[in-house]
Amino acid sequence: xxxxxxxxxxxxxxxxxxxxxxxxxxxxxxxxxxxxxxxxxxxxxxxxxxxxxxxxxxxxxxxxxxxxxxxxxxxxxxxxxxxxxxxxxxxxxxxxxxxxxxxxxxxxxxxxxxxxxxxxxxxxxxxxxxxxxxxxxxxxxxxxxxxxx
Amino acid sequence: xxxxxxxxxxxxxxxxxxxxxxxxxxxxxxxxxxxxxxxxxxxxxxxxxxxxxxxxxxxxxxxxxxxxxxxxxxxxxxxxxxxxxxxxxxxxxxxxxxxxxxxx
Amino acid sequence: xxxxxxxxxxxxxxxxxxxxxxxxxxxxxxxxxxxxxxxxxxxxxxxxxxxxxxxxxxxxxxxxxxxxxxxxxxxxxxxxxxxxxxxxxxxxxxxxxxxxxxxxxxxxxxxxxxxxxxxxxxxxxxxxxxxxxxxxxxxxxxxxxxxxxxxxxxxxxxxxxxxxxxxxxxxxxxxxxxxxxxxxxxxxxxxxxxxxxxxxxxxxxxxxxxxxxxxxxxxxxxxxxxxxxxxxxxxxxxxxxxxxxxxxxxxxxxxxxxxxxxxxxxxxxxxxxxxxx
Numbered sequence: 001x002x003x004x005x006x007x008x009x010x011x012x013x014x015x016x017x018x019x020x021x022x023x024x025x026x027x028x029x030x031x032x033x034x035x036x037x038x039x040x041x042x043x044x045x046x047x048x049x050x051x052x053x054x055x056x057x058x059x060x061x062x063x064x065x066x067x068x069x070x071x072x073x074x075x076x077x078x079x080x081x082x083x084x085x086x087x088x089x090x091x092x093x094x095x096x097x098x099x100x101x102x103x104x105x106x107x108x109x110x111x112x113x114x115x116x117x118x119x120x121x122x123x124x125x126x127x128x129x130x131x132x133x134x135x136x137x138x139x140x141x142x143x144x145x146x147x148x149x
Numbered sequence: 150x151x152x153x154x155x156x157x158x159x160x161x162x163x164x165x166x167x168x169x170x171x172x173x174x175x176x177x178x179x180x181x182x183x184x185x186x187x188x189x190x191x192x193x194x195x196x197x198x199x200x201x202x203x204x205x206x207x208x209x210x211x212x213x214x215x216x217x218x219x220x221x222x223x224x225x226x227x228x229x230x231x232x233x234x235x236x237x238x239x240x241x242x243x244x245x246x247x248x249x250x251x252x253x
Numbered sequence: 254x255x256x257x258x259x260x261x262x263x264x265x266x267x268x269x270x271x272x273x274x275x276x277x278x279x280x281x282x283x284x285x286x287x288x289x290x291x292x293x294x295x296x297x298x299x300x301x302x303x304x305x306x307x308x309x310x311x312x313x314x315x316x317x318x319x320x321x322x323x324x325x326x327x328x329x330x331x332x333x334x335x336x337x338x339x340x341x342x343x344x345x346x347x348x349x350x351x352x353x354x355x356x357x358x359x360x361x362x363x364x365x366x367x368x369x370x371x372x373x374x375x376x377x378x379x380x381x382x383x384x385x386x387x388x389x390x391x392x393x394x395x396x397x398x399x400x401x402x403x404x405x406x407x408x409x410x411x412x413x414x415x416x417x418x419x420x421x422x423x424x425x426x427x428x429x430x431x432x433x434x435x436x437x438x439x440x441x442x443x444x445x446x447x448x449x450x451x452x453x454x455x456x457x458x459x460x461x462x463x464x465x466x467x468x469x470x471x472x473x474x475x476x477x478x479x480x481x482x483x484x485x486x487x488x489x490x491x492x493x494x495x496x497x498x499x500x501x502x503x504x505x506x507x508x509x510x511x512x513x514x515x516x517x518x519x520x521x522x523x524x525x526x527x528x529x530x
Binding site: 043044045046047048050051070075078081082083084085086087088089091092095096099103121122123124125126127137139 | 174
Binding site: 018022036037040041043051052073076077080081083084087089090092093095096117 | 254256258259260264266267268270272273275276279280282283
């Protein structure tokens, strides 16, 4: 019986990870959509000053940054997917959330400063920690640009 | 849809812009290809299996970005940038983004 | 150039598949393919095992005997008057065609069990001998283990275990269980758990040997019948764990004996004096 619990324990973790992870994902998407609507009025572009720009007196660097980690369920599915190959659908939502959340943070920072536009926006993604068996695999998404007002 | 990596479209003027559009996909390689790649590591040369995989993924990321642009009613996406990152052991993310615009 | 705020309503960066459906598809593929590979390699092992020379079998068995001691939870006893008797009984039960020299290991252990390890090693525990009431039933159990040796079931188990281990380490990059000795791990996993068909083949081979030795199979199955009544007893569950026992096993043997014209009636041969001391 103890052996059985020992063998099954990873599956409990995966199941727990799925339930909680899916719940938080849903919550996060709701929050993202709401805030995206709230910040929609701020123009964000990734081209620079070679295009005609609106009159501005001040410029400033704005950054949005997110570090995320997959849940046990996603990690397990990825491990299986690594054998078969192909599209890792469970990670798509993870990265999509991270991208949108980081851009939202950039926009919120810019709005708080009173920006009229954010220019020359760049994304950067990095794996933090160890992505192999040991250590916590986590992803950082950073987005940065120049806010003007 | 006009796709450029320039700040605009040459010979055309940007009339409207709609903000940033992005497309991404996460792909894993399979162990069969891994094994063949291991063999190839001995003799060197192009890893055709991986090249194909990444090409396919890159195309999908672009397609998804274009889909977002179409939703916004854009007819061009300018200043496109690619970012490839290894999100986990054996899995890579292909990410493309740009600014959706309407040109004359 | 003006900015026109527009909302992106359709999610294009997320695939429309439910995560659990995705998981089910993945699991199906992975399990199916690995099962196919395992079966194919298992068949390969079955084809190779009968061709392994005796020297190799001995080398494999000798290296894994220590883990077999651990498995039966005992330490070997060197000077006990029962050892020479057991060794002689074991030798007398060996099929004349089999060339491999037999070694009997007598273990001091509270676990009721007997086992065969490749390379002609037969292990018997003290607790097991305490359960034995006559030479006939002892002979059958020993001959059953000899049957496993003869059919090289242990080697088959090892081979399949190795295949599993190899596959595991290929996929996950580490050897299963983190044991430094691959053979050691494998022994724990599979050496004492044979399939039902392997068990009944060993049973038949065992009964055959008993008939050869005594001329009849009388009383040789008494131990089984007795142990079955005690199956709930903690001491003997271990034996049934590695030797799945059922009513069918006795019935099958009796049917086979009938078919071959073997007599299942006969005199009981008592155990020698050393046992009653």
